[in-house]
Amino acid sequence: MPPVDKLLLEETLQDSPQTRSLLSVFEEDAETLTEYTNKLLQSMQRVYGAQNEMSIATQQLSKQLLAYEKQNFALSKGDEEVISTLQRFARVVDELNSLHTELAKQLADTMIFPMIQFRERDLTEVSTLKDLFLLASNEHDAAMAKYSKLPKRRENEKLKSEVVAEVASARKKQHQTSLQYYCALNALQYRKRGAMLDPLLGFTQGQINFFKMGVEMFSKTLEDFLSSVATMVHR
């Protein structure tokens, strides 16, 4: 089969076997995409969850470092130095926490949110329209079956015109539904690439910002502090 761009809306009225066959290809693609999207979203949510947990964990660690001062150690000799050093470490952990919190927020906004939106909006729309399309097709088939079973005699003119009206109405409804369904399937193909790649752009951009800010934060001053602590501990 040559590559296909989209379902042609003008084919919906005739509803030929060829069109139906092409439709089934788009439907299969949409199903595969739905399954893959769910798994990818799960993986992304796990990364986001870990990032969030890191944000909470660093916050708790900082609190715990500050809590040293409130322990009322029975022997407090030399504790002022330990307390002030722990306070400085708590500031480091706080700054790290702010980086982690910022990254978690960015991942939520630029990775998780677009992915969920794609699932809730585009994929769900296709799935809903598929149901409506099937319903309308069945109604149309039922009307057609009724029509084909009509007795040929003349005295049934009134019944006949009623069934013809029913067929026309069902056909119209099916046509409208298929127009919407085909449009949604075409839109899905159009959005597929962006839906997969945009969240990863967000993810990577978030990491770049995180590392840039991290390097700025962990400056020369901090390395000086660390060597003074190392000296203090091992003297």
Added chain:
Amino acid sequence: MPPVDKLLLEETLQDSPQTRSLLSVFEEDAETLTEYTNKLLQSMQRVYGAQNEMSIATQQLSKQLLAYEKQNFALSKGDEEVISTLQRFARVVDELNSLHTELAKQLADTMIFPMIQFRERDLTEVSTLKDLFLLASNEHDAAMAKYSKLPKRRENEKLKSEVVAEVASARKKQHQTSLQYYCALNALQYRKRGAMLDPLLGFTQGQINFFKMGVEMFSKTLEDFLSSVATMVHR
């Protein structure tokens, strides 16, 4: 009370009320330190857990990106470009994963391990010696009580010498145990500062390395890749 450096080992033999009172200060300090160490270790383990989880989560995300190629999408038009872009993103996530894994390893080695070692070795030793010291003190008290209840009459010379030997043995045992106990309590005071600060040096040094490597990894080349993806997605 003026600041005290250590329990004097020469006081263990006399075991005066003043020495006992000073001992109780050291014991109280050791208890506070044990409680605080446990809480701090918990906070550190939560950070380490989050770091480990991030390492696993990024590994899974990379796998999921590579899995796109194996989905057999019914419509594969334009997929080569998506596949190769996802493969490039998977490499980015892989490199990020190696940084997270390295950091998790560093936190385990330089933050969690020394903290657990301090708890399992120093704090547990003090607690064990405290039990032994109490036991020896009780035995000594019991021997002393027996001695004080000895009848004053002469015919009990043999019993008396037995009890005296018992008291001497108990005192010797108590003296030896208290020597060890005092030593351990002094050592704890000496190690307290390093035990608190060394893991934080490890933690901070790990973060510095992580950010340095991260900035190197997320180089100009990657930013070029990201802008080409952005163009591709939004064209």
